[in-house]
Amino acid sequence: MVKSGAQILVECLIEQGVDTIFGYPGGSVLPIYDALYDSKIRHILTRHEQGAAHAADGYARASGRPGVCLATSGPGATNLVTGIANAYMDSVPLVAITGQVVTSQLGKDSFQEADITGITLPVTKHNYLVKDVRELSRVVREAFYLATTGRPGPVLVDIPRDVSAGLTEHEDPGPVNLPGYKPVTEPSPARVSEAVQAILAAERPVIYAGGGVVNSGANAELLRFAELILAPVTATLMGLTGFPGDHPLSLGMLGMHGSKYANYAVCECDLLIAVGVRFDDRVTGRLDCFAREAKIIHIDIDPAEIGKNVRVDIPIVGDVKKTLRALCERLEPRLPGAWQEKIQRWKKEYPLTYEENGRLKPQQVIREIYRATGGRARVATDVGQHQMWTAQYYTFTRPRSFISSGGLGTMGFGLPAAIGVQVACPDEVVFSISGDGSIQMNIQEMATAVNYDLPVKIAVMDNGYLGMVRQWQELFYNRRYSCTELRNPDFVKLAEAYGAVGRRVTKPEEVAPVLQEALAVPKPVMIDFVIEREENVLPMVPPGESLDKMLG
Amino acid sequence: MKHTLAVLVLNKPGVLARISGLLSRRVFNIESITAGYTEEQDITRITLVINGDDRELDQVIKQLSKLVDVIKIKKLESPETIERELALIKVKASPAQRSDIVDIVEIFRANIVDINRETVVIELTGDEEKINALCVVLEEHGIVEMVRTGKIAISRGPGAVKYIHDGNGA
Numbered sequence: 017m018v019k020s021g022a023q024i025l026v027e028c029l030i031e032q033g034v035d036t037i038f039g040y041p042g043g044s045v046l047p048i049y050d051a052l053y054d055s056k057i058r059h060i061l062t063r064h065e066q067g068a069a070h071a072a073d074g075y076a077r078a079s080g081r082p083g084v085c086l087a088t089s090g091p092g093a094t095n096l097v098t099g100i101a102n103a104y105m106d107s108v109p110l111v112a113i114t115g116q117v118v119t120s121q122l123g124k125d126s127f128q129e130a131d132i133t134g135i136t137l138p139v140t141k142h143n144y145l146v147k148d149v150r151e152l153s154r155v156v157r158e159a160f161y162l163a164t165t166g167r168p169g170p171v172l173v174d175i176p177r178d179v180s181a182g183l184t185e186h187e188d189p190g191p192v193n194l195p196g197y198k199p200v201t202e203p204s205p206a207r208v209s210e211a212v213q214a215i216l217a218a219e220r221p222v223i224y225a226g227g228g229v230v231n232s233g234a235n236a237e238l239l240r241f242a243e244l245i246l247a248p249v250t251a252t253l254m255g256l257t258g259f260p261g262d263h264p265l266s267l268g269m270l271g272m273h274g275s276k277y278a279n280y281a282v283c284e285c286d287l288l289i290a291v292g293v294r295f296d297d298r299v300t301g302r303l304d305c306f307a308r309e310a311k312i313i314h315i316d317i318d319p320a321e322i323g324k325n326v327r328v329d330i331p332i333v334g335d336v337k338k339t340l341r342a343l344c345e346r347l348e349p350r351l352p353g354a355w356q357e358k359i360q361r362w363k364k365e366y367p368l369t370y371e372e373n374g375r376l377k378p379q380q381v382i383r384e385i386y387r388a389t390g391g392r393a394r395v396a397t398d399v400g401q402h403q404m405w406t407a408q409y410y411t412f413t414r415p416r417s418f419i420s421s422g423g424l425g426t427m428g429f430g431l432p433a434a435i436g437v438q439v440a441c442p443d444e445v446v447f448s449i450s451g452d453g454s455i456q457m458n459i460q461e462m463a464t465a466v467n468y469d470l471p472v473k474i475a476v477m478d479n480g481y482l483g484m485v486r487q488w489q490e491l492f493y494n495r496r497y498s499c500t501e502l503r504n505p506d507f508v509k510l511a512e513a514y515g516a517v518g519r520r521v522t523k524p525e526e527v528a529p530v531l532q533e534a535l536a537v538p539k540p541v542m543i544d545f546v547i548e549r550e551e552n553v554l555p556m557v558p559p560g561e562s563l564d565k566m567l568g
Numbered sequence: 569m570k571h572t573l574a575v576l577v578l579n580k581p582g583v584l585a586r587i588s589g590l591l592s593r594r595v596f597n598i599e600s601i602t603a604g605y606t607e608e609q610d611i612t613r614i615t616l617v618i619n620g621d622d623r624e625l626d627q628v629i630k631q632l633s634k635l636v637d638v639i640k641i642k643k644l645e646s647p648e649t650i651e652r653e654l655a656l657i658k659v660k661a662s663p664a665q666r667s668d669i670v671d672i673v674e675i676f677r678a679n680i681v682d683i684n685r686e687t688v689v690i691e692l693t694g695d696e697e698k699i700n701a702l703c704v705v706l707e708e709h710g711i712v713e714m715v716r717t718g719k720i721a722i723s724r725g726p727g728a729v730k731y732i733h734d735g736n737g738a
Binding site: 133134137138141142145162194195196197318319320322323324 | 577578581582585586589590593623626627630631633634635636637638639731
């Protein structure tokens, strides 16, 4: 049967199980939008292409299924770039589809032409420019395969308008065959044996868990592994939902704004079991001091991560879930000893705290959101102080419930990501915790939330500053607050103008009732929490310092 | 330390940009990069000379391996490897100087491939050191222009850097 490229694309998307696309139409994607008009795929029209990319990203992080975004050529495509880079840094399966000018106009600086495959080369796992409609179904199949297997990541497919409009006799391209792409998922038995020996010999083991645990769906395996060897678990920002935060073995987050007990444990451990992590500089602090007494086991599906930043004693390339299973099979339960006692003592001695002084504190707001939602909400954040307070004070216990921009640190991620999360999880409570700076970077997506009746609850930690930058200026630039003070719009009126509900909270006792009210309204609600202006995120390891040199 | 890598890639548009882009954004130190057809129609072979310690070499290999169009990478060890480079060198050569230059060319087993009243063009194939040595000698006559291909390399003996096709493409 003769079909158009756009029809083939839509059929391929349905074959891949795609139920939702986040996008924005334009000239070069008109054939695709025409094919979507009577397809069963739901299209969410964001108000900016960046919002579409982040929403698809949030959808993927919450559901574990690939997110799909769609934009036109030129500016539409370039507006996706931040979202694609964000997904790349955090290994999120994303398929970005862009329209392109007709093939005869390629390379001629045509209207709305941008070399998007060239632009996204460094921030995609792979990308394609489809110049022949007969190639399209094979490319789409490969794109989803690449995005979702091995170490997940974004894949971009650029489709010129004459290809999406072009007609062809459609033939099934058969199974994916990529000779240069064979991810290793089974760990080497010899390496697993070495790791078992190291674990048996260790007196002070610590598990350092990252986004790979969440991506691999290895929560149950990590829990079993940790309980078996009685090793405390500290998580990266990306790995926070890989292990229940209320478990006695949980140390919370490590690194620059990690808990003191997590950082002390890493500094003093004699075996560091790194699981699905990449030894990011925000985690390690000064590299030559990081876990300096420890042997390091590094489990990761991406061989290039092993040895990239630190020397590793026992590298295991493989899927985290399979590797943890293989380790558990070889290990016997251990009894608690001096190390476990020491960890508990540290947890008592150095708890995460903040000063209560009668004014509204962001940490209190986060705790109250935790209580009001029974710790069961999906929480998306932007980037900055509010993000770190959320990581510290909302105790995450469910996989994929914390949706945050880790590697790229993209302000403006939170609201569109929360929209994607709400689309993926329509029956769940979704919070977007943001700052007064970050929220304004993609505030237009309020219209999307209202448009599609997505009852996202937006909590703005409003201190009238770009808070994290101000904190660095306070600590390292002698309080010279250069360009960090914000004069903001009235967020309550703004919410109302968009057709959402707006509330303002200025006193500690107002927090709980306003949250209850917000949760009871089946609409998007924006709450402007006017918090202590110069509250800092503590503890803090100054950049380039050893993890045991914490402020606060 | 210098290392030579043979990299087999699928002959797709943009594959060189993918490789050179990756090498530059990961701040790897590249001495030379050459590419050309192979005995397999759809495969291009890239010879890459990188400068770095073993850890850097390990990262170059691992990061390049992540590119979907890269299908095989092999490190070529120097005693078991034949390494060649081609240079074309345009040298000032007044009629009075010519016989001197011809002597040099003979000693190096190079060829003169163009001659005119002012210059000659010399073609030389050899390893890097041989070409460098010729350049030093020619410098006193005045090198007007030079172009070098960068190194290509192949292993001695029957072994080959090949991509073996099978049913799954593995």
